[in-house]
Amino acid sequence: MHRFKMMKKLRFQIALYYLTASAITLLLMGFILYGSISSVFLKEALSTTEMAVDKSGSYLELYIDRLKAISSLLAENPSLIRCFTSKTEDIDLVKDVLKTIDTTIASDPFIKSVILVSKDGRILSNESDLNMSMSNDMMKEQWYVSAIHSGSMPVLTSARMQKFSMDKENWVISISREIAGSNGENVGVLLIDIEYKVIEDYLSDLDLGEAGFGFIINDKSEVVYHEDPSYFEDAEKQQKLQSIVASKMGYDSDANTLTHTYHLKNADWTLVGVASQDGLSIIKRQLLETFLLVGFLLLVVAAFSVVWFAGRITAPIQKLEKAMQEIENGLSEITVDEKGCYEAQSLAKHFNDMMQKIMKLMQEISEKEKYLRSSEISALHSQINPHFLYNTLDTIVWMAEFNNSEKVIEITKALARFFRLSLSGGNELTTVANELDHVRQYLFIQKERYGENLSYDIDCEEEISALQIPKILLQPIVENALYHGIRGLSRPGHIEVLAKSENEKLLLLVKDNGTGFDLNKLDITASEKTIKLGGVGIKNVDQRIKLYYGESYGIYIDSTVGSGTTVTLQLPIQLNDTNHMN
Incomplete structure (x- = not known):
């Protein structure tokens, strides 16, 4: 009884020592893990934000390239040029151009209207009711001159109320370019209005968190896109967006946000993504879960260590007990290692000797039984x-x-x-x-x-x-x-x-x-x-x-x-x- 109590006290001291050491190790590793993993998750969040903004920006670039190709095909259409350079109106040419306009609109569900304006004020469009500033000499119209000054490349303007249509509640993105004759002279202007929804669709997958947002501005610091329409009229809000673009990209510890910009190569637009604080909260939660997991693993290691040290004392007896249980479940040839203290070695030796004698007797019985069965079968054959x-x-x-x-x-x-x-x-x-x-x-x-x-x-x-x-x-x-x-x-x-x-x-x-x-x-x-x-x-x-x-x-x-x-x-x-x- 005294030795048993002493053994319990010793095991308690060993457990207390290892658990204390494990707690200290847990604290040290916790600080190290928190610092290193915080850095890793912050980099991962930055990388995720950059990938999301770059992906949406590249999609917009592809769509703009497609619109440019469509505008080029329309502006360089031979029937259109002949129609606008002809002094008299050719009904067949007009029908051909209108058919081309219908085909263009059918090719893209986001194209709202296509308007072709000649230098002398003639209009060809899919819309019949237009409210436009027109004259016999379109060179006197400011919007017409702006399109001409853009050269042969399309010009992408910022979001605005559609000026040329009667339906003034539809927001559009307008593309304009000059229509040049065979000698390069101006013969008209091409206007394509795209539904504002197209930008919303392309930026719908831009995941920046619950409070995060994305916006687009042009090189004149004008707002092209924001999910809140008030940013198009509120100068203070526009100034806030401009300050975000002017600030340093990356992580802002004061605002607790992640910011990344993407400059569209084929337009004067800049896409800006601002990741909200909920992304950082996810990082903190992941760090906490990682810390708890590491702490749990360390405690498990400590517990196994205590069991291992205590088991070294009782291992020989436990092995002998396990061997006896295996014999109870089914007799088989088992030997026990003769290790441990003197008493355990002696007990294991006597057990091994006993098992050898038992197995020898079992083998003799088995051989006799086989002989008897063989004799029975032979007798039955007879x-x-x-x-x-x-x-x-x-x-x-x-x-x-x-x-x-x-x-x-x-x-x-x-x-x-x-x-x-x-x-x-x-x-x-x-x-x-x-x-x-x-x-x-x-x-x-x-x-x-x-x-x-x-x-x-x-x-x-x-x-x-x-x-x-x-x-x-x-x-x-x-x-x-x-x-x-x-x-x-x-x-x-x-x-x-x-x-x-x-x-x-x-x-x-x-x-x-x-x-x-x-x-x-x-x-x-x-x-x-x-x-x-x-x-x-x-x-x-x-x-x-x-x-x-x-x-x-x-x-x-x-x-x-x-x-x-x-x-x-x-x-x-x-x-x-x-x-x-x-």
Whole structure:
């Protein structure tokens, strides 16, 4: 008892030491992890924001390139140039240009309107009701001159109320460019209005957090896009956006935001993304979860360390206890390492000596049991077939007396093959095919005795014909069917022998259309019903199967009075297995 108390105190001191050391380690590693992982997550957040803004910006660039290509195709359309340079109006040219406008609008669902204005004030558009500042000399109109000064490249303007349409509540992005003649002279101006929704769609995947936002300004610091329309009219809010663009990009610790810009190469636009504080909150939560996980792992390591140190003292006894438990679950050859203190070494040595003696005795018992089983099987073999030989010889003598030499030869050959298969070269096992051939020879001989009163069929699944089984299993069953089922019938008898596999088991079935019997009237259990029905022969087969494969295999009978009997031999599927003993 005193040593046990001392041991408990020692284990407590060891546990206290290791837990204290683990707590100190946890604090040190916590500070290190917090600093390093904070930096990693901050860089990751910056990288994520940059990728999101760059991705949305590149999508807008691709769309702008597409719009530029569309405007170039329209402005350089030969029919349009001929229409605007002609002094008189050509109806066919006008129809051709209007058809081109309709095709252009159909190619892009975001194109709201296409307006073509000639130098002398003629208009071609998909909209019939336009409110535009027009004159016979369009060079006097400021918006017209601005489009001309842009040269041959399209000019992207900021978001505005649509000036040229009657529907003034639609926000649009307008693209304008000059229409030049064959000599480069101005003949008109092209205006394409794009729905404002197109920018919202392209920036919909810009994930900047719950309070984050993105906006677009041009090189004149004018707002092109913001999800809040008030930024287009409020000068103070516009100044706030301009200060964001002018500030240093990256992480702003004062505002607790992440900012990144993307300059569109094919326009005078700058896309700005401002990530909100909720992204930083995610980083802090991830850091906290990481810290807790590391702390938990350290405590687990500390606990395992305590168990390991305490286990070094009791390990030899625990190993011996485990060995005894394994012996209780199933006797097997086990040795224990002779380590630890002197008492533990001595105990392990005596245990190993005892196990060696037990295993030696078990081996001797096993060898004796195998010898006894082999002797039982040999004795059972000797009980098979002697009466059949006498009956067959009587049949041969009877046919010889009637000078039926041909039948005598056939029966003699069948009898010779029957006994050759019975002997099977001294082997205890044979194939399913040979066993069926053995029964075939037997039934051939018996049919010579029964004549038209007996018919038979033998069938086997091809894939199981080479399986190994104990020999002379089916002949006693078939003999039982003849003598107890078919003999004495007023109608012709029929026997069917079938070999098949089912649920990873080999089934050998013998069916007859004999008299049958009522199993329920027999005062025996289901497993014993086959033993008393055919005398020594069928009982012999059941015992041999159980000796080979164990009590879970054997013979099962299903019989109906007046309809016949089915005897099923259930065996395991074994391929070329010579170690057949259970």
